[in-house]
Amino acid sequence: MRTVYFDYNATTPLDTQVRDAMLPFLDGIYGNPSSVHHIGRRARSILDDARDRAAKLLGAKPSEMIFTSGGTESNNLAIFGVARHLRSKGRHIITSVVEHHAVLHCVDYLEKKEGFEITRLPVNREGFVSVDDLAKAIRPDTILVTIMAANNEIGTIQPIAELGAVCRKRGVLFHTDAVQWFGKEPFANIHQFNANLVSICAHKFHGPKGAGALFIKSPLLPDPILFGGGHENERRAGTENLAAIIGLVEALERFVPNPVFSRDKLLPLVNRLISLVERMPGTHFVGPRELRLPNTVSFLIEGSDSIALLAGLDLEGICASSGSACSAGSIEPSHVIVGLGVDPKLANSLVRFSLGRESTMEEIEYAEQVVPQVIKRAQGFQ
Ligand SMILES: Cc1ncc(COP(=O)(O)O)c(C=O)c1O
Known part of the structure; x- marks a missing residue:
């Protein structure tokens, strides 16, 4: 058949050149970037270089890039991290009814277990969120707006830059789940979304599964959701998965500026x-x-x-x-x-x-x- x-x-499918770039890290280059000896220091310098490459490609600072295990974790870190960081300022979050479950289930949890109030914006028959609806929904206690860049089920591309501009004008943090967007739409610079936080996921553009990133515009430092060592600028504890990170960076460079x-x-x-x-x-x-x-x-x-x-x-x-x-x-x-x-x-x-x-x-x-x-x-x- x-x-x-x-x-x-x-x-x-994983691109063969991306796979080839990853292979040394499943074999000879096995050091832990946190180790002080030369094997560890070699891994550290490759990790630092990968972060510089990712940041350069996106037009971000290296310190603004957090490597994660993919879209789900990036969304969880953005939403729980900002909600808990800013809970003393307000407990209102705005999203839309068409987000991926990796967003919707986070806000459901915050609503049920942590006392947040959630506004879920409606969409029209084509799946678009209205910029006016967002402007009307923002309240003095709104701390975060999270709207996806492109819908995974029906492909609607939201007016993200406009939604982000409304948030910026009103002094509210804006996160976009851009997991389905990268590699499909023309990309110039991470700032084109007008977002404070942007979720990226490698396996949606021929990178490996279990690899992603969250862009966090400085000086914001959301609360971590994983605790342990001081990895990833103290935002994400856990020994770095160098093979996955290299795969993500290779796929970003190959398939995002010129959409695959x-x-x-x-x-x-x-x-x-x-x-x-x-x-x-x-x-x-x-x-x-x-x-x-x-x-x-x-x-x-x-x-x-x-x-x-x-x-x-x-x-x-x-x-x-x-x-x-x-x-x-x-x-x-x-x-x-x-x-x-x-x-x-x-x-x-x-x-x-x-x-x-x-x-x-x-x-x-x-x-x-x-x-x-x-x-x-x-x-x-x-
Ligand atoms: C829009 C969107 N967000 C988040 C995710 C979650 O990505 P992952 O399952 O790789 O963590 C997906 C995956 O289908 C997605 O389409």
């Missing part, structure tokens, strides 16, 4: 998929027509559910997703789709195709042949 991988928003998800290559493929979806009865494209990730096509299918659809696609060799990878295997309705305000009966029927570097027109032609049959079969199961 052939394999067609349309799940690049879940993860991407090429809009010119992907748009013709994605547009064919959109017109396929639109030709089929009972199938609805979701997400914006413009200001969207170039690789993501999501749709809802009347009279079916995601599990039947994903299983049917898998039988034909097509790897797709029902939105966030963590909810695959359960038929919980997508909170993103519910947030768009579509008929709740349809929220269980999301299918997301997310394309990438290795996707081809030939794969799209194959999808054009098999997807309509899979959908018909899945609708028959209802």
